[in-house]
Amino acid sequence: MAENRPPMPARGHTTAPTFDPSQPRTLRRFFQDIETLFERSGVETDAARKSWVVRYLPIDVSDLCESLPEYTNEDKSYEDFKKAVIALYPGAGEDRKFAVADVENLVTKRAAVPIANISELSAYYRDFFSMTSYLM
DSSP, X not given: OOOOOOOOOOXXXXXXXXXXXXXXXXXXHHHHHHHHHHHHHTOOSHHHHHHHHHHHSOHHHHHHHHTSHHHHOTTSOHHHHHHHHXXXXXXXXXXXXXXXXXXXXXXXXXXXXXXXXXXXXXXXXXXXXHHHHHHO
């Protein structure tokens, strides 16, 4: 008996993966989410995986990714395509989440606006800690 797997969600559905190009770090999560859906829905071929990725991306990003040689060349794997997409967004890869400039921007931004309560202090601390602990 054939395995009955759920279909991939429609673009825009609440369970569909999303990527915000203004937040490049969300690209890693986008790929984690879509790969979970591939496993759940049985999407196995490289061509199908590439097709689903561009289907969920914002239109401008999708157009850009469809022009990549790693997308159009059938000899290129899904992993090749994924690496090429991640390379388009500095800060999206595992190798560079934050830079010293990110910490400087955070400190400058917070210096201009006083911290008024414990919630704001906690938010600043979490941002500062995550950046500096990565950079150490």
